[in-house]
Amino acid sequence: MRWTKTLIPTMKEKTPEGAEIPSHVLMLRAGLIAQVMAGAYTYLPLGLRALKKAEQIVREEMDRSGAVEVLMPALTPISLWEKTGRVNAFGNVLIQFKVQRGSRQVHMALGPTHEEVVCEQVARHVSSYRQLPITLYQIQTKFRNEERPRFGVLRTSEFLMKDAYSFDASVEQLNQSYDTMYRAYCRIFDRCGLKYLPVEAESGPIGGDASHEFMVLADNGEDRVVYCPETGYAANVERAEIGPRNVTPPNVPEEPLELVDTPDAGSIEHVSKLLKSKPEQFIKTIIYEVDGQPVAVLVRGDHEVNENKVRRVLKAESVALASPEVIEKVTGAKVGFAGPIGLSIPIWADHDVAGIKNAIVGANQTDKHYKGANLGRDFQVPADHFADLRNAVEGDPAPGGKGTLQIRSAIEVGHVFKLGTKYSSALGARFLDDKEQQHDIIMGCYGIGVNRIIAALIETQHDDNGIIWPISLAPYEVIITPLNVAQEEVMQAAEKLYQELTAAGIEVLLDDRDYRAGVKLKDADLIGIPLRVVVGGRGLAEGNLEVKWRHEAQSFNVPVKGGAAKIAQLVQEERAKYGPKPL
RNA sequence: CGGGGUGUAGCGCAGUCUGGCUAGCGCGUCUGGUUUGGGACCAGAAGGUCGGGAGUUCGAAUCUCCCCACCCCGACCA
Incomplete structure (x- = not known):
């Protein structure tokens, strides 16, 4: 493609208004995308080519895993x-x-996702165990009315998703299908040149290792990932378990319980300022409705309750924050002054609560707190009501007792999930087994955000000058930059090389714009084409082309004679690094 | 949905507080010329419902009211 015959509206240094994170800024500056409204973007030629590359890698690896492509309607x-x-x-x-x-x-x-659609179709066409297992997938636009689209194409209301659904006759079969997808995902993200981390994720009804997210560590990611460098443990913060903790209370005398006035101070932050004490000295009491019944959950003041853990530990179906009416009824005080002392509903506590002496707690009276509250003396928590109920924080012990947890931001690019029979039973997707017994089909679902592959790649692979594409996702593999289009011998050499490389099946962009060298070189860096070939009068005089990888600092010379063949060979070698690997 | 912010030429902005001539600047675009290896220079030109509507006023980009859009923080996110 010739630059002058396509549309690549690059932007000089200025940061586009509203764009803050590198991927968003660079996608706009490099002319990959243009905003149409909040959460909806046009993919311009360069962006579309990259997107299609990602899509094709996904398709190839899904096909290689045995999944079957379909296209369902939006x-x-x-x-x-x-x-x-x-x-x-x-x-x-x-x-x-x-x-x-x-x-x-x-x-x-x-459709925001397609479990219902695919399940209904399968219900209609699959009825025998002989037809199972099968995994169907599609690459299709999804629509979600995001409350707050943001970060360029990382969170949009319309996005391209690869969604796959496995249908199995047994849990063993499901585990195999899941494993097959998991390995396909690894191959996909490897080929895209992403540095990713599969982490344990919230698993829903099936439990155990039923869900993994594929995360790309990035400072601007929306997700929080916990991981332990020593043991390799990695999990979403929503999911992460915390190892055994030292909860021996400090060796200080117990103070008397004291009621203090804390007018209008219903938050830990506020009360700690008022009483000049640290949040760690607080016991936070949160009232939940667990399957409709009020329950108090205690955590240390600087910790956060993890509702998923509460649900698992209490073996509940639903866990939700109690409404203000319920809280007032249970505590006899306005919201913000709940405490464990004198509470008549079941009390559960996170392990760390046992390590707090002379705690500050809500008094169950509006505008009042207690100081010097002590477990055992002032309030009771049954020994079997202590559990891991909070979100992990940096420095927590890792599960298994070895190592400490670190927390990093990450972008979720993929998710694999064992669904079970939720949709098959609701939509009547059943099969007959070899003993003529009818069962619900067991499902798994597997998603990849294709746009996010592009955004995550740019977010993690760029420098001050622009994007650094891996050859597998690059809109073009080679950019030819004739430094002066007015010089006939330069333009002739560039044209010849363009023809030869194109004929050799290389994807080439010829920057035939009549601009000064500096402009074209800057733009080449900005759009990040992996291999740049500079054709200039100086080099030609010596019979050389100047070749440079975008990801390397130094250029090198390639003789004009036989140059196309040499460059084609370089490209093919680079392609092979990101090509399909043996299964 | 709560809090904060922005809206003036294709892009980035000044002007708004304190109303006043024909609404400016930089980049980009177009024409001509000089240039040509890391975002050139000179001369000229085109390009604006000042987000929209209503109001106040002799006069509104500027003041008032209503609405809209976009961005950021938070809540939410199969």
Whole structure:
């Protein structure tokens, strides 16, 4: 492609208004994308080519894993979502609307994910264990009405997703399907040149190791990942377990319990300022409704309750913060003054609570707290009601008792998940086994955000000058930069090289713009094409082309004679590094 | 949805507080010329519903009210 025949609107140094993180800034500056509205972007030629590259890698590796490609519609009938109750579960995220058809109204929704659609189709066409296992996938635009789209293409209301769904006859089969997908994901992200980390994630109804997220560590990521360099343990903060903790209380005398006035101070931050004490000295009392019943959960003041852990430990279906009415009824005080002393509902506590002496707690009286509260003397928590109930923080012991946990920001690029029979039972996807018994099909689902592959790559692979593409995702593999298009011998050499490389199956961008050298060299760095070939009068006089990898600092000379063949060879070698690997 | 901010030429901004001539600057674009190895220079030109509407006023980018869009923090996120 010739630069002058396509559309690559690059931007000089100025940071585009509103863009803050590197991937967003660079995608705009390099002319990859253009915003249409919040959370919706046009992919310009360069961006689209990169996106298609990512899509093709995903497709190839899904095919190699034995998954079968289909294409489902984005338009779906609302009734499908009503059957599984997800109209409510999605709430505002589901984009739905009514359209007029003749005298009737049709109510539809744009698919935010496709469990319902695929499951209904499979229910119709699969009825025997002989047809299982099977994994279907598609690469398709998804729609979610994000409350707050942000970070360029990292969080948008419309995005390209690879979603796959496995259908199995047994848990063993499911485990195999899951493992197959997991390994395909590793191959995909390897080929995309991403440095990723598979982490344990919240697993929902099946439990155990039923869910992994594929994370790319990046300072601007929205997710928090916990990991332990010593043991290799890695998990989403929502999921991360904490190892055995030292909760021996400090060896100080017990102080008397003292009621103190804390007017209008319903937050830990506020009270700690008022009483001049650290949040670690507080016991935070959070009232939850667990399967409809009020329960108090205690954590240290500087910690956060992890509702998933509460649900697991209490073996509950639902866990939600109690409403202000319930809190006032249970504690007899306004929200913000709950405490364990004199509370008549079940009390659970995180392990660290046992390590606090002379704690500050809510008094269950509006505008009052207690100082000097002590476990055992002033309030009781049964020994079997202590558990790991909070989010991990930096420095916590890792599970297994070895090493400490670190916390990093990350971008989620993929998620594999064992679903179970939630959708198959709701939508009647059943099969007959070899003993003529009917069962619900066991499902797994597997998602990759294709746009996020691009954004995560740029977020982690760039320098001050621009993007540094791996050859597998690069919009073009080679950029030819004739330094002066007015010099006939320069332009002739560039044209010849362009023809020869293109004929050799190399993807080449010829920067034929009549600009000064500096402009073109800066732009070449900005858009990040892996191999740059400079054609200039100086080099030509010596019979040389100046060749440079974007990811290396030094250029090197290649003789003009036989230059195309040599460059094609370099490209092919680089391609091989990111090509398909044996299964 | 709560809090904060922004909206003036394709892009980045000044002007708004304290109303006043024909609304400016840089980049980019176009024309001509000189240049040509890391974002050149000279001369000229085009390009604006000042986010929208209503109001106050002799007069509104500027003041008032309503609305809209976008960005940031938080909540939310299968």
